[in-house]
Amino acid sequence: MGEKKWAEVRPSEDYFRILNPDGSVKDGAKASVPEVSREELLRWYEVLVETRTFEAMVLRLQRRGVLSVAASSRGEEACGLGAAAALQAGDWLFPAYRQLSAVLYWNAPVDRIMAGLMGNTPEHIREHLPLPPELPHSVNMMPYPIFLGAYIPLAVGCALADKLNGRKHVSLAFVGEGSTSEGDFHDGLNFAGVLESPCVIIVQNNQWSISVPASRQTAAATFAQKAVAHGLPHERVDGNDIFAVYDTVKKAVDRARAGGGATLIEAVTYRILDHNSADSSAVYRTEDEAEYWKTLDPVERFEKYLFNAGVLEQATKTAIEERAEKRLREEIDRGRAVPPTSPDDMFLHHLQGEPGWSVKHQRDELACELAGGNPFLDMTGEGVQ
Amino acid sequence: MGEKKWAEVRPSEDYFRILNPDGSVKDGAKASVPEVSREELLRWYEVLVETRTFEAMVLRLQRRGVLSVAASSRGEEACGLGAAAALQAGDWLFPAYRQLSAVLYWNAPVDRIMAGLMGNTPEHIREHLPLPPELPHSVNMMPYPIFLGAYIPLAVGCALADKLNGRKHVSLAFVGEGSTSEGDFHDGLNFAGVLESPCVIIVQNNQWSISVPASRQTAAATFAQKAVAHGLPHERVDGNDIFAVYDTVKKAVDRARAGGGATLIEAVTYRILDHNSADSSAVYRTEDEAEYWKTLDPVERFEKYLFNAGVLEQATKTAIEERAEKRLREEIDRGRAVPPTSPDDMFLHHLQGEPGWSVKHQRDELACELAGGNPFLDMTGEGVQ
Amino acid sequence: MTRINELPVTEDMNLVTAVTHTLRQEMQRDPSVRVMGYDIGPIGGVFRATEGLFDEFGPERVIDTPLSENGLLGVAVGMAMRGERPVIEMQFLAFMYNAWGQFIYNLANLHQKTGGAMKVPLTIRATFGGGIKPLPFHSDSTEAYLMHTPGVRVVCPSTPAQAKGLLAAAIRSDDPVVFLEHTKMYRSFREPVPVADYTLPLDKCRVVQEGSDLTLIAWGNMLHYSIAAAAAVAAATHASIEIIDMCSLAPLDVAPVLASVKKTGRCVIVHEARRTAGPGAEISALINEYALEYLKAPVKRVTAFDVFFPENQIEDAYLPSPGRIKSGIEAVLNYQF
Amino acid sequence: MTRINELPVTEDMNLVTAVTHTLRQEMQRDPSVRVMGYDIGPIGGVFRATEGLFDEFGPERVIDTPLSENGLLGVAVGMAMRGERPVIEMQFLAFMYNAWGQFIYNLANLHQKTGGAMKVPLTIRATFGGGIKPLPFHSDSTEAYLMHTPGVRVVCPSTPAQAKGLLAAAIRSDDPVVFLEHTKMYRSFREPVPVADYTLPLDKCRVVQEGSDLTLIAWGNMLHYSIAAAAAVAAATHASIEIIDMCSLAPLDVAPVLASVKKTGRCVIVHEARRTAGPGAEISALINEYALEYLKAPVKRVTAFDVFFPENQIEDAYLPSPGRIKSGIEAVLNYQF
């Protein structure tokens, strides 16, 4: 508690890495380069481009006042994507708000995401942007939780339900390193250990929890070692290396699927931009820090690898970028074109069946008010006129 | 989740031990036998005798309907005592409900404890069994918490307050192994690590949390290793060996006092009796188990050591037992002689100063009711008559 | 909805055996029903409400968990959203304060958050209420916290037969339901409970006794004290007292209350919960809003006091007694504008 | 108690700068005052309420903590019981659901549990309330949960000058106090705030405007909407409306409410909280119990609805607006038995 400003302590690089920052394969890691088809590698690249493009577009829209608050995963995109790519259709994905790449990989509808960012209700979005209720051949995707860490126990229970019913699905959940300080995180891990739940929990350690550095979040040397408290296996990987993430998560997912229980994985990365559009990180950290981390950028690294490996060439790159730009612009426009949500939506889906006297009465009150009437004239409970 | 009845897994004996179950000093542990005066050793013995005697008396009283529920620490007495003896006057002790030996060591007033067990309010007990507000040359003792684990963060904050003010006190808190599953436990440890709080947390692992065995509480091999999640040092000791407990806690306490931060210690022991007087452990565990653990009894072990070491002889033993019996009987009688608490006490000490209109009014209502009146005749808020 | 008294075969049960019986029946009926909690396995719960279930259904249907209310609730919600029907035991209602985050954010909110795409068909059985002189915080009646929270149903039975029907309905409901079991009532009396399978509505209060002079509202153990108090008043004055068992606390079944008060013009609300911002406040405010014209006297709340549940020695003075309820009835009955 | 308007030197402040100013002044006055929470250090809080304090007082007085509301609250209670005066920031009131165990069991109960031997002189500054269209659960007004809990004071300022006096009093109080800061009001307006040190009573509501025809009760941002609504009604009808700022929510300052309603015979209660079992229920029930004879119309609650705080697109329809309040006033004012 002595320092005047929280100096960022550069996290230990004692972690699993396959790709060096310059896109070369690390000495001795050749054997670990995952066997992934050329097509799949290009798909990964496309998702990375889409993620970066979409988040930049959203930040611009936020600045123009189109939406109220936006967060970005710039520099962290390999964590979500590498992990998501290790899943199979039918698995369950519990992202936090910095894994856009994970949901884009599994074809989350961007128009709906946009409509959500605009503050529409899910019912309303569903109505105006119809789609089969589940994407075919996709994973099941949860919305992200607002209460940090609150979905960790949920993911554990979700996986347990599969296990108890003999279904071979895995649940995979993300949490920021800051959120590991919440009780929910430990509850989830402890139950996962005891109940042998087939799940994988990923701590995406981007070094900051808004203004609080990872070094202030815990005295533990790593976030991976938090698993020791719960008897779970744990891994620590370079989160900016998509191969390392994919390989490690794949092994954990396969193990869970085979009945081997849960794993905790720490992916070491860095939040390049502000926490979200309401934040200004210049107040609490130095530019140098981000500059250093930019040299470890996961997208450039992977891109170099693809160029070196002859998978990508300039023309393809340009084509992918242009396609992404065009598609996302269309999706965003579709999302923005959704008409405003009706106030009455607020009463939907709290309970199934009858909502009860008071809610029914209040719903009528609001309708009356919106119709220009006085909603408080009912003095006998017989109903708002 | 396969077994039909929770088989007790005998905990690993990979822990620190000085005294063997037969009272001899373990090979190679000679150097660790703590340097404790003959007087102090006899004091320890006396506290063990008192603890066992008092708890037996209380259980008998419970069975006779004198009090509503009673728990016992039989077989676990060395944990509380060994730890408490490592403290200094001015330190803070946060017992759970199985550390009677710890508070008796520091001269907790037994008459007051008895009056508390009878369901009197603290205010009332203080009034009828007056005593200087703090015992001279004692530690500060907290009442035990009802919400399991809830005092762990408190102990961390308590110690931090000392540290921030340059006071060289240490806070020591106990928690059952079952209670380590609560979020409070992890919150406390994590804050202790980050804020470098001078405290010691002891997990008294007595193998059971009511009917749930330790093996079902966590998948971790030990409770000590839970400290790894929070970057804290940890120790695991034979909790039925008072020397091992004392020695280990003493080192942790000294370290905390010297500014070295917090430690987590697991003391491995066994709950010989039912969880409390409302429990019947025969429903969920076998007699054999307790029989085995009785061979590791901490009091007999220590007694044998004292006899071997020439510190105790039969006459002294008898004298100590008789003195304990007599004193405790007197204390219990004094506690039982406290007149019933007045109902009005329920309104005390919720807030300082004015309790507010509603509480004042309700207090008058109760007084009116107890005086035989109708408390609901005030129709104007001007006051209960 | 079956009429209970059309079911001929009955067995005498008390509240706790009715709960066990119902859990067994529902578990036999539907394999997705799983009982979860700490101490609910081999020991059958500290009140023995799950006795025998572990032996009958095994550890995948009766899941003993680590000691964390928050973990228990969160994991069970995760199962429920996948179609399981967990019935979790909250050993004492007050321990749920530790799980308040999961309660609000996941249990109560998940259905709404997902626009109805996900359901949480989970039942929380929570013991509550005073009278058995246990330890502090083992007697809390904090149903008001629950009632102020959207997205969750709260019911409280006051008889074994009602407990069966409400618990079965709670388990079958696709909404999260808190089912409140009063510790003092667990073994206080038996009654014949139909052996066949039935449910009772989760959203309907129950008129226990009709009357024209005063409406008396209570639930749980307080209903029995209220019936006794009403009988005592009626014996002395021939007043005709309507008694409502407010077993459906959330959503509150408002219409019958308003109808009754419009008829009687007088009302007393009884609860064990603390008074300020307690359940009675809502009922009284609704009457104030929608039946004021009919009131012949102030609505009185006969409750415990705005303090923490006190030590054993004085808990009898804290809880409403039949005597205190009688005073409340008399005060309101005798009032003249 | 100092009269604010006798303090000549003032500075223009808004709610958030008034909070910072007061924290600084209290920290200068008393070394046991320590500000704690996550994101309250170098960044000065996500709303900048602790801006500059870290630089001025250093890391032992301004303690940035790990991200756990429950740990924060528990550790701060441990410090408070030893004579420190922690002022913790609850980034948003809803996050305190995660700390509900520590809130009840330690913060609210420790003084009572120890028979008065221990005190918890701790202040929780919690942002609350709607209107700025942030993320879900960042706008909750769940003060009713707090009001139903003994052992804790709850206050809610509606102006910068009042915020200063109440916050200083909260910090100096030996009781735990929840100090509610409305996010929408943080920067909505400025007023002159005396620079000298002063406190305001924690247990007194404030009559903002005297009147004889109707009592209008509100707090926080709703007070400003209520003043506007009352002005609109008065302009049209010449009705004389008494406005009470119910800044002292727990313990509730009941006497002035009863006195006012006895005078006016009509009452409207306004709050952002959900209606059922919300704060207004208690106020209405008290009026029902102790001022019924004086009522000339039903007491109406103009509130948000019994649903989770909705998505940004429709939050304006959820929160009471000046228009909705005006309707409530008119309905009650025009009512004739």
Ligand SMILES: Cc1ncc(C[n+]2csc(CCOP(=O)(O)OP(=O)(O)O)c2C)c(N)n1
């Ligand atoms: C229970 C809870 N507490 C606090 C917050 C406010 N909050 C939102 S994001 C954030 C920081 C989270 O940091 P981390 O977990 O590291 O995730 P990151 O933003 O770095 O991805 C905080 C404090 C919240 N949403 N929920």
Ligand SMILES: Cc1ncc(C[n+]2csc(CCOP(=O)(O)OP(=O)(O)O)c2C)c(N)n1
């Ligand atoms: C928060 C909370 N949950 C549950 C309980 C009920 N309870 C009391 S003691 C106990 C078992 C505790 O086991 P452990 O921590 O191992 O302590 P032991 O009794 O073995 O000493 C339980 C579940 C409680 N008092 N508080």
Ligand SMILES: [Mg+2]
């Ligand atoms: Mg982070």
Ligand SMILES: [Mg+2]
């Ligand atoms: Mg134990």
